[in-house]
Amino acid sequence: MAPGAQPVSARPGIAAATCVAAVVLVAMAAVIWRAEALTAFGAAEWQAVRFTLAQALVSALLSVALAVPVARALARRRVPGRAVLVTLLGAPFILPVIVAVMGLLSIFGRNGWLNSLLEAVGLPTMSIYGAHGVVLAHVFFNMPLATRLILQAWQAIPAEQFRLVGQLGLGPWTVFRSLEWPLLRQVVPGAFALIFVICLTSFAVALTLGGGPRATTIELAIYQAFRFDFDLGRAALLSLLQILVAGSAALLAFWILPPLAVQRGMDRPAQRWDGRRAGTRAVDTFWIAFGAAFLLLPLLSVLLSGVGALTQLPASTWRAAMVSLGVAGLSTALLVALALPLAGWLALGRSGALEGVSLLGLVASPLMIGTGWFLLINPVMDPRLLALPVTALVNALMALPFAVRILVPPLRQSLTDYGRLSVGLGLRGFAAWRIVLLPRVRPALGFAAGLGAALSVGDLGVVTLFADPDLATLPLQMYRMMGRYQTEAAAGAAVLLLGMALLLFWLCDQWGRYAER
Amino acid sequence: MLSVSDLRVKLDSFEMRASFDVPQGRKVAVTGPSGAGKSTLLAALGGYVPLLDGRISVNGADVSHAPPDQRGLAMLFQDGNLFPHLTVAQNVGLGLRPSLSLRPDERARVADSLSRVGLDGLGTRKPAALSGGQQSRAALARVLLQAAPVLLLDEPFAALGPALRAEMLALTSEVVTQTGATLMMVTHAPQEVAQHVDDLIYVENGQVEPPMPVDQTLSDPPAGLRAYLGDPGQV
Numbered sequence: 196m197a198p199g200a201q202p203v204s205a206r207p208g209i210a211a212a213t214c215v216a217a218v219v220l221v222a223m224a225a226v227i228w229r230a231e232a233l234t235a236f237g238a239a240e241w242q243a244v245r246f247t248l249a250q251a252l253v254s255a256l257l258s259v260a261l262a263v264p265v266a267r268a269l270a271r272r273r274v275p276g277r278a279v280l281v282t283l284l285g286a287p288f289i290l291p292v293i294v295a296v297m298g299l300l301s302i303f304g305r306n307g308w309l310n311s312l313l314e315a316v317g318l319p320t321m322s323i324y325g326a327h328g329v330v331l332a333h334v335f336f337n338m339p340l341a342t343r344l345i346l347q348a349w350q351a352i353p354a355e356q357f358r359l360v361g362q363l364g365l366g367p368w369t370v371f372r373s374l375e376w377p378l379l380r381q382v383v384p385g386a387f388a389l390i391f392v393i394c395l396t397s398f399a400v401a402l403t404l405g406g407g408p409r410a411t412t413i414e415l416a417i418y419q420a421f422r423f424d425f426d427l428g429r430a431a432l433l434s435l436l437q438i439l440v441a442g443s444a445a446l447l448a449f450w451i452l453p454p455l456a457v458q459r460g461m462d463r464p465a466q467r468w469d470g471r472r473a474g475t476r477a478v479d480t481f482w483i484a485f486g487a488a489f490l491l492l493p494l495l496s497v498l499l500s501g502v503g504a505l506t507q508l509p510a511s512t513w514r515a516a517m518v519s520l521g522v523a524g525l526s527t528a529l530l531v532a533l534a535l536p537l538a539g540w541l542a543l544g545r546s547g548a549l550e551g552v553s554l555l556g557l558v559a560s561p562l563m564i565g566t567g568w569f570l571l572i573n574p575v576m577d578p579r580l581l582a583l584p585v586t587a588l589v590n591a592l593m594a595l596p597f598a599v600r601i602l603v604p605p606l607r608q609s610l611t612d613y614g615r616l617s618v619g620l621g622l623r624g625f626a627a628w629r630i631v632l633l634p635r636v637r638p639a640l641g642f643a644a645g646l647g648a649a650l651s652v653g654d655l656g657v658v659t660l661f662a663d664p665d666l667a668t669l670p671l672q673m674y675r676m677m678g679r680y681q682t683e684a685a686a687g688a689a690v691l692l693l694g695m696a697l698l699l700f701w702l703c704d705q706w707g708r709y710a711e712r
Numbered sequence: 713m714l715s716v717s718d719l720r721v722k723l724d725s726f727e728m729r730a731s732f733d734v735p736q737g738r739k740v741a742v743t744g745p746s747g748a749g750k751s752t753l754l755a756a757l758g759g760y761v762p763l764l765d766g767r768i769s770v771n772g773a774d775v776s777h778a779p780p781d782q783r784g785l786a787m788l789f790q791d792g793n794l795f796p797h798l799t800v801a802q803n804v805g806l807g808l809r810p811s812l813s814l815r816p817d818e819r820a821r822v823a824d825s826l827s828r829v830g831l832d833g834l835g836t837r838k839p840a841a842l843s844g845g846q847q848s849r850a851a852l853a854r855v856l857l858q859a860a861p862v863l864l865l866d867e868p869f870a871a872l873g874p875a876l877r878a879e880m881l882a883l884t885s886e887v888v889t890q891t892g893a894t895l896m897m898v899t900h901a902p903q904e905v906a907q908h909v910d911d912l913i914y915v916e917n918g919q920v921e922p923p924m925p926v927d928q929t930l931s932d933p934p935a936g937l938r939a940y941l942g943d944p945g946q947v
Contacts, residue, residue, distance in 0.1 A: 200760050200780065612792050615760055621781035621810040630812055634797040 196202040199449040201543055201610065202617040202627035208540020211533045215592060222567025223434065230431030231572045240429075242408055243416040244436055250326060250412065251394035254333035255387050260373035261334065262341035263379065267485040268479035269342070270349040280487055281346070284339040287490070289646060289700045291653025292336075292399035292687045293670045297334055297677070298493025299323065299404075301500065308496070328404035328413075333397065339490055344389075348382040349375075364509040364666070367475060388448035393404045395441045396560055399655040403500040403674070413437045421660060427570070434563035442558040454664070497689050504687030512535050512688050515672040516695065519652050522587045522668055523699060526651035530598055534643060535593070538602035539632070542610055561589045565657035583660030590651035598643035602636060641707015645700035669695070714757075714862050714894050719766035719920075721756045727764075728752050730920035732913065736771065736861065739888060739895040740923050743902045743916035745940055750898045753920055754866045757896070758787045771861055781810075785862035786855045790870055793851040794839040800850045801826070801835030807857035818901070825853040829883065845876045856887055863888060865897035881908050902941070906930055916940075 202640060215397055268279060287295065303323045310320040323331065360370055398414040405411060411419070413433050413612050420429040568585050572578040617623075617631050633640070655670040662671065669692050676685035719730040724742070728749040734740055742750050755761045755769060759780035762791035768776045768783075775783040786807075794803045805814050805822045816820065826835055829849040830843075839847050848869055855863055865884070885908040888895045899905050902912055903911045912930070914937045921934075933941060 613795060615758075615780070615787075615789060616792055616795070618760075618780045619758065619787050620806045622806070623810070626810045630798070630806075630810070631795060634795075 197588050200615075200618055202614055202623050202631065203543070204624065205543055208538075208543075211536040212540070215533060215595065216538075218568075218588065218592065219564060220563040221571070223438070223559070225567040225570045226427070226434050226686075227432040229640065230428045236432065239416070240436065241406065243411050243413045243433065244440060246326070246410060247395060247412045247414075247440060249623045250329050250333065250410075250680050251391050251397075254337060254394045255391040257330065258337040258341045258390050259345075259383055259387050261338050261486075262345055263383070264478075264482040265338075266342045266345035266349055268482040269346055269486075270477050272314035272476075272482055272483065274480070276487075277483075280483070280490075281343075283490060284343045284346075284486075286494075286615060286697075287336045287339045287651070288492075288695055289649035290336070291649075291655070291670055291689075291692050291696050292332075293403065293655050293673050293677075294497060294653065294693045294696075295335060295493065296332060296400065296403045297673075297685065297689045298497040299328075299335060302493050303328075303331065303495040308492075309502050316502070324404055324410075325407070326405070326410045327346050329362060329397070329400055329410055332400040332404055333390075335489065335493065336400075337393065338486075341386045341390060342486065344386045345379070345382050348378055354377060367472075392441065392445050392448050395444055396437070398562060399670075402655070403677070407654050414442065414560055417560060417566065418500065418659060421562075421566050421569075426523035427566075430563075430566055430570060434560060437560040438558060440472060441560065442615045446461050463572045494693075497686060497693065497699075500683070500691035501688075504683045505690055508684065508687050508691065511667075512669070512672055512684070512691070515667050515669045515688075516691055517690075518583065518666065519669040519695065521696075522583050522590070522658075523648045523652035525584065526587035526590040526594075527648040527703070529588055530594050530647040531644055533591060534595055534598035534602055534641070535628070537598050539628075540601050542606035559592070561593055561656045562660065564592070565660045569660060573625070579661055579663040579666065582658060583664065583668075585661070586654070586656075586658045587651065589657045590654050591647065593656075594643075594647035594650050594656075597646055601639050601643040603644075605636045605639045606632065613637070638707040641703045641705070645703030645707075648695040648699040648703055652699055653692060713769075713771060714896070715767075716757070717767050719756065719768065720760055720764040721752060722764050723752060723761065726752070726918060728756070728918040728920065730756075730766075732920065732922040734894055734896065734911070734923060736894055738890050738911060738923075739885065739907045740897070740911045740913055741902050741911040741926065742896060742898045742913045743900065743937075745902075748915040748919065749918045750915050751866055752918075753915060754787065754864050754896065754898060756786065757783075757862075758864055764893050772870045782884060783862075784860050785864055786858040786860040787864040788851050788866065788868040790867050793868060794847055798838075798868065799835060800831065800837050800839065800842065800889065800927050803850060804835070804854045807854035811877055817937060819859060822853075825856045826850075828856060829853045829887070843881065843928075844872055847873065848876075849857070852880075852884060852887060853912055856891065859861050859891060860893065862894045862896070867898050867900070870900075874892070877904070884908070900928060902926070 210668060257618060269277065303321070304310070305320070305322065307323070313320050322328075336428050356374060360374070365373070394415055395412075397412055398418065401410065401415040402414040402418065405415060413436055417430050417433045417437065419694060420426045420433060568581075569578045572585075613631055613635070617627050622630055653670055653672055654668075658668050658671050659674075667675070669688060673685050673688045673692060676682075676688060713736050714734040715729050716732050719728075726749070729893075730753055738937065742753065744750055752761065756763060759775070759778060763776055766776070767774060770784040773784065780787075794800075795806075797842070798806075801819075801822050802812055804825055805812070805818065807825075808814065808818050808821065823835065826832060830850050831846060831849050831853060832844065832848075832944045834842065839850065842850065869880045874879060881904070884895070884897075895909070896913075897905065897909070906926050909926050912926045913923045913931075916919045916936045929937065
């Protein structure tokens, strides 16, 4: 490129990346510094590492294994409500963990529907707490994500190929070998890797359903070391372990991660001429019903039990809701301020290698960042005063990899299409962003901001470290209610939280779509 | 005067060399086979590819390493000459200043420019609501406001039908004559533009020949150009 031949420069992006790296590294340094001596690597740490890896592996395997038949059924069937179901498959991504856990408890919990059923027919009941509960929740969250990723690839098979299949009257086995297997080989490893990495840093699920020596993730162990024992040496050691484990996994996974696109137009299945036998049809119907039930029953149950309690929520819950809205707003603003320059920088480069920078947010443990900043702030001022800004910042870092992956492709396209024209007209820097790039990527920006806002409003993570009895976010408030067995109030709060997450996402996404083209 | 001396541009394994002068107000067609380096020449003049060596000057000012908007030249590309999310008036207004908020007198100049290319009253539309020919006119209206001493056209009318293309060429020629700008336009069909240009530059294998008077060159083309144009007798 000739000097000045690009409308935007790499500098703001490099600055943003430096900020991100600084927030993470300073926190890490603080943890190590205050830890004085790292605790020796003991059996408990080893157990946490093993459980973290094992649950992520099983969760990713199960999610993908269940997603394949569901995606296959959705790709070739036109059943009523299919479009709605496909849209809802995107919901778990923005669903507050604590709300989902509540829903899962109402189905699989001690007094849940499933156990009532088992009891009625005289079978022994099951407990959701423990390793299998953690895996169940992870599958609940990630099976829909995997289904969407696989379905997206499935629908990218050109309609002509299915026309050919119909023309030649190919059987299901031939279709599988010639069309579906090559496709699965491409998309499944990426979906698996993404889910594996997401599950590695899981905290809220382990906090609510796991615990105990047999079901403690590294992230949860950091929280316990910090909150219960205030054992900084142990917290520091675990933080380093987390970076090592999640970092190496993310680096390996990065090369096969699927691109995240603003997914539109998945609501129409291709015209298919294969798989019309009654048997195949029955199998597909079963899988669609299974997917729908697994996704919808827990949510439905939360809604049913919570709507009634909505009007009787105590004032403290409404206050917590306002706090959460504030955190989400700040977090989204930070996310946009970091993601745009970062994505602009990455879009200038031809290869995606630099995108690794944004992965820092996924790799570094949110709890570690929180702990580090708590230690730094503590001597200077009451860390509870900064609890909410730190929470917002950490939430923004967590959403950053997703936002960057959403923004880079349309930004790169805009620079290819309109970069020369912009430069020729003297549109550079801020003017280029305002007049050319932002309007061009507005749909992607709205989508990314919506994800960020929803993730932040529903996040139950760093805020647990700073826990202040008077200043809780809504997810934290809900968690406390559940701990005190205030089930009804918790259900009401869950409905409120769910509504807030969906509304925030919807508002941002609508803002993006409103763009006049 | 547009002056190019010992220009060398290297893109991967392709290398282009050029040395020529075009007096102010001259209209020059640039032609040659696909991949010969026509677009690379214009991109180098426009400041979109780095120079390996050599010098480009516009009316005496050395612009070899100036950014594209500070070279005293305006450029229209094969496509993407208008921002689809801006109105026609906003697109045209960017020729005055890189801003969307124009003063009343500037808005009047935009309206005037639009009427000179026959787009009266279409300023509030988005480019998508215009026909292909109207979009080309809108881009020309902006070029008018840019009032650069040199106008570079990289086949901006290639997607138009023959009649529309002829019309746009005539309009461009008229506009350029009015402003006294130097015109360099890439074309695949030099006969088509012959009546609107003075000179012809032939490019082949990265070698840019100096401009020759168009009538003379077309009636008695040198060997390379003759092969490119094809023997009319054999058609």
